[in-house]
Amino acid sequence: MSKRHSAEDVELNVTAMLDMAFQLLAFFILTFRPPPGEAQIFLKLPPAQPVAGMTGTERAGSDESKDPKDVKTTKSVVVNLLDRDSGSVTDVQIGIPSVSMKPVPYNDLEKELRVYFKAKEDNEAGQKSGQGDYEQVVINASPTLRWEEVMKVVDMCTKFTAGKGDKLPAVSLSAAGPDPGG
């Protein structure tokens, strides 16, 4: 109160600026939406290499124009997931199509994949499992199967390594027949 103001002392009226700042603040608060917590599985999905003995399927990007004899085939393990139009997995077969396809219970699929691939946890423990020279898993699923079920099997495959390195087995998806929905 006793402070003396000089004649030139100019005071800025900040009330208007404060009003505007509150407007801006309200806008940013109202439009704020935190991004959903999401995760992902990164896959390199080249068009599927032809697998000996697989016919009658719509394979992702299979090159049908070439003579089948000229095309290099990859050592692949095929997992067939059938759903009998129920949307959930009812039958599972695993194997090499030209040799044999073996029906297995769904719960034992992970154990069966161990026959062909090295499990990451075994690598860490220094144990040996699997033959290790298969490079690709072809998940050949019914088109009516729900996406969730396919992702569970993809998830299982990411627990293994293929070949001699630590690489993941190449996962390739293919649909057994056309999609009835369109």
Place this chain on the structure above:
Amino acid sequence: MSGSVPGGGVKSEPNLTPILDMVFQLITFFMLVINFKSAELDLSLQLPVLGSAKPLPEGANLKLLVLNVQICTKCPHSGCDAFATLRRVTDADTKKVKSYQLVCERGHETDHPQGAITNGKTCLTVYGRLLCKESRSKDFPSIEEYLRSEADLSLMSATPPLTRDEVIKEGKELMDTVVIRADTGCRFGAVNFVIVECQKQGYRRFALKTGQVEIKTGS
């Protein structure tokens, strides 16, 4: 800021400068965290939840093409010829799904008994637009046309620029990562169709989106 008033009383004004400082701080915070990327995510989708999926690494400089894959069907509302997709109605408290609704492009809402559309069409949600296998108008290209235009963009932005022939015939790959956000109830055939269409355009890198594992905090 106070001074004497001729009447003898004291006129007091609040000092607004600190509050203005604080408000500017808040504005800066919200401006920095505003995320325009979430506009391309369809938040009505329920993503599958898996243990081994990892969040996007910090600072990863990936070019992403986000595709929201769903099944759509004709809107059951009489006289409406638009397409409708499934939406879950969740309880605000328990976060559990209470019921399902079909919501069409024109906003009609119809109750739907099941958690999936069984005989619908494959569609992509791109910034709120529904793209189907066939083109509907200039603003609604087919899935193939849309992916082709996106692939053309990334061909041009690649260093050195690629041509379509190099990608299709010589097997060169586009560097962009296709993010597949598919609903849990979506048919595999629909997702596979989208993946095959992407592969035809030269995309090889895919990220299959999953929801984050919920951490249970007691009962």
